[in-house]
Amino acid sequence: MKLYKAPFILSSLTMAVMLASCGGGGSDSTTTSTSTSTSASVVTGTVPGTLIEAFCADGTFYSENSTNNGTTKHPFSISLPSNVDCRLVMTTNENDPVKRVVTPINLDNNGTISGLINLSGDIDLGHVPLALNAPNVDLNHDGVEDTPLKVSISSASVTTKQVTYDPLDTDGDGIPNVYEDDDKDGVSNHYDNDYLSSRKRDDRDGDGINDLYDRDNDNDGLTDDRDNDDDNDGIKDSEEVDHDDSQDTNASTSTVPTPVQNYTATTGRLLVSQCAQCHGTNGQSVTSWDSITGEANELASEMFDQGGIMLAQAHGYSSTEIQAMAAWLGSQPNASNDQDN
């Protein structure tokens, strides 16, 4: 049985959510329904004195320290993007290379156990009983618990996702790539400078996401499009000739993604997609050639009145096809650079 027989479990998600999961965010879209795409969900609980980190599938990174309240149970609160897959890691004695204990966290949500969590609202983990001075099981002596700590919870605000392949944990053992010990020298990748320098040159923060696609290249919590020092080397991007991007602006897009709880076959859309090679995706031109999005009534006359290469193309389409194209284009927003309206 192939997978496409499965029901679309995501049918309740909105288009805005899709944008978020695609690494988009409010500024990436012209649609009006994106206000929830940047929403955050808060994970709270208590721990021993601990560094809490989250590695998220949209290339972002988050970290918080717990607050010492004088008891053995220090409260923490970490805000993560909603509807994005993330992995939690908690580290006690994080500043002591000898006593440091790194503990990946699995959630057991009503019997579904996974380290890959996807939040739709706030959750409280209660007290997380982390090891303090030595891992419970650490056969390779890298300071990382060999088995993630299972934290039980019962919440509709989190989905524990079981996946066939997770780029944050490519061997699927529940230990994020960043805390594996790939060169087997007893130091996890995250703290291992020889490993990083030799093998991770395209993933300098070691989070398993190639720098090309990592939205936070240095895991400092500032996404690169807001970070004036993408690699955290102390040299501003604008003054450095290297991988840093010095253009910290969110690229805007005019594309209107199609919400697809159900894939709908649209003749006009497929036909119009054949205009995009010359007139831009969804008819939004990025050159001085005409944008055609939003054009309905004038489409046919424009196709045949231009002469030259447009006229040569126009003869290839029937009037029925041109009507279908006009109907679909008319359902799209007008382009700001339309030369005819």
Next chain:
Amino acid sequence: MITRLSRRSLLKALGLGVVTGSMPGLAHAVTANIPHVIVVGGGFAGATAAKYLKMWGGLGVQVTLIEANPTYVSPILSNLVLNGQKTTSGLSFGYASHNQKYGVNIIHATVDSIDKVNQTVSLSNAQNLAYDRLILAPGIEFDAVQGHDFNKVPHAWKAGAQTNLLKTQIDAMVDGDNFVMTIPSAPYRCPPGPYERACVVADYLQNTKGLSNCSVTVLDANPAITVEATTFGNAFTNYGVTYIPNAVVQSVDSNNKTVTYSVNGGAALSLSATTLNVIPNQRAGQIIFDTQLNNGKWAPVNPLNYESTLASNIHIIGDSQATGQPKAGHIGNSEAKVCADAVLRSLKNIAPDPAPKTNSACYSPISSNTASWLTAVYQYNSGTKQMELVPGASYPASEGATTGNYSNMFNWSGNLFQDTFA
């Protein structure tokens, strides 16, 4: 090694390496119960398919693009690298938009093997990925030519280092030197491309560098100029290009830059050049042969959905497929959309569009400030089950090379690049 560096000093110690892109770059997990489409090859066809699958399919589909290189160098406009009007870096495109704007998983690796029965793909980075649908867009492979060393006699028919090698050789030419290029038997990638190249190089040598005694010779394996014969023929006359049809390459002496060929099956002839550009005959990408998806040199497909006629749930688009449509970037993009739509429909058990349209368009520079164009629209013939030119449309090419066409060439390519990579 136990030394602990602070994160800051650690990053400093790393130096500022250039991204080499061999690690998995994807940021999205593959979830078991959402259909997974793998696209192999990130050129015009594959990159378009991956983008449109997610643009149209959204959260209902997971898409992974497997591409060996972190950037793609467009062969389109790459003849303008030869005359210095473009650079290969200026024609390079990455996949960040695919990943971050559309949510396509990106893996920079090559495919070792495809298991057609279990529907899995084994990658050079030891990953094994399962697919519901597989789209192959591996471009072209070259037929071997005896003695042909690409590092000495560039083909420059896949853009990048080869393009720059050919430019370096052309730039080293002095007055009286000769440039010889060979054109492969059709079908080959980009029908007007070789003729365009001969024109651009002749113009560059004569008019930009002022080397009026350089010669340009074209050995064409075809019986005549395959497209835009009037425009290119006039330009050849104007530049004094020596054009020899029916000239089939037999071997190359790469050290001495000598090509041996025969005309109409006649006796072997040899021609030595200062700069020799041999574009070999072409066939589908190697993965097509390794997976036994070929019939002869190309991969037969059903043009309604580009599914292989030799294997289920494997689709082949772009230069490797055998529909008879031209092999070029613009129409590769065009086929990709028909394929993406059909794949998404099939995942919902909807039949493909019964009457898909594709189109082809190409602007060709003829000099440093003029260009020509040609275009065509293809439709499905349910009788022959083939894509055929829409009858009666009598596709005119441009009436000649003009400066207006030259500026429109960038209007065309700008949107084509955007539609494919951004």
